[in-house]
Amino acid sequence: MIVGSDTVLDRLMALHPKVIDLVLDRVHRLLAALGHPETRLPPVIHIAGTNGKGSTLAMIRAGLEGTGATCHAYTSPHLARFHERIRLAGTLIGEAALTDLLEECEAANDGAPITYFEITTCAALLAFARTQADWTLLEVGLGGRLDATNVVVPRLTVITPVSMDHEAYLGDTLAKIAAEKAGILKPGVPCIVGPQADEALEVIEYRAARLGVPLQVHGQHWHVTEENGGLVFQDETGLMDLPMPRLIGRHQVQNAGMAVAALRALGRAEGAAAAMRDAHWPARMQRLKCGPLVDAAGAAELWLDGGHNPAAGAALAEALTRLPDRPLHLVCGMLNTKDAAGYMAPLAPRAVHLHAVSIPGEANTLTPAQTRAAADRAGIPSSEAASVAEAVAAITAREPGARILICGSLYLAGRILRDHA
Incomplete structure (x- = not known):
């Protein structure tokens, strides 16, 4: 063998x-x-x-x-x-x-x-x-x-x-x-x-x-x-x-x-x-341009970022100001070793909604309910989703022209690149 x-x-x-x-x-x-x-x-x-x-x-x-x-x-x-x-x-x-x-x-x-x-x-x-x-x-x-x-x-x-x-x-x-x-x-x-x-x-x-x-x-x-x-x-x-x-x-x-x-x-x-x-560095404000998730997103923009601490959240929020205006929806999964609310706080003024997901295959993932609780502390309206694909479908059904940012963990980003991009 x-x-x-x-x-x-x-x-x-x-x-x-x-x-x-x-x-x-x-x-x-x-x-x-x-x-x-x-x-x-x-x-x-x-x-x-x-x-x-x-x-x-x-x-x-x-x-x-x-x-x-x-x-x-x-x-x-x-x-x-x-x-x-x-x-x-x-x-x-x-x-x-x-x-x-x-x-x-x-x-x-x-x-x-x-x-x-x-x-x-x-x-x-x-x-x-x-x-x-x-x-x-x-x-x-x-x-x-x-x-x-x-x-x-x-x-x-x-x-x-x-x-x-x-x-x-x-x-x-x-x-x-x-x-x-x-x-x-x-x-x-x-x-x-x-x-x-x-x-x-x-x-x-x-x-x-x-x-x-x-x-x-x-x-x-x-x-x-x-x-x-x-x-x-x-x-x-x-x-x-x-x-x-x-x-x-x-x-x-x-x-x-x-x-x-x-x-x-x-x-x-x-x-x-x-x-x-x-220079090329995946999952750092990376625009996804092909794959099943992109196909499912239709006219929506799909972005991916693996930052996971408060400083990364602040950098991400600033980077988003450089893009043309679109309604911003977050699909977020994080590890339980991270300051989730601290990461989300800089993104709160820009985010319309956050869909909380778990990170597949990660023992230390926050549950969607725990991620939602962090979003509440950060001041971002939120809901739970069983998967990133489910979250993308729900967002595009309500707001076809949204900007969707999958974020919160390099492990989640890796899963997206491996399975969907």
């Missing part, structure tokens, strides 16, 4: 009783058994932060590739298939290669306790070490200091905006969370710092000073603005006039600024226009 990657991934899930257990001992043990692939990577750009990591990574990758370079990339979570997490020299890893890689790591681990994210991160690092490329882009999974990716000595680090999220694991104040994110800083390795609240920036600057880390901080060392339909980036070396980023929203202007600052620091500023023009 041929074993596929899904079968191996299911086995790996059973190696540790906890999904999240933030220590690095198990990762170091397995990497040693694999011959320390983390020491043989192409130059690494390591990216931490609460929001914008994936979009910033996508723009840096597009910029580097625009200069003719090849890039490995490791991101999480995946949306439709696990293969999305591992990109080898620009191409998603194939099924046979992924299965072989996972089985090799499983054998090297020899049944010892290790989390799913830890062993799959080791698999990605092993693949990167064996495949020629010019750069390696690593997105932190959770936090930074004890994240499984934090086993490298990078060429550059990036800290995107820090906000409240994952408080049960990272701490209950912005300062504590920022300290975890700043754990990716390494002695003497430059860091690009995105827009931060004062409380977070103070922590990042303190750790940087202790480690001798040269910082390039938004608002101090570099600035980015939207002017006359274009993007203007300025730092101590000069001014750059660029096209607006392909990704929608003011927060993407900030992410673009971090990407350009990173390209400048890497000596690859000539890729900045490609970073704006060519």
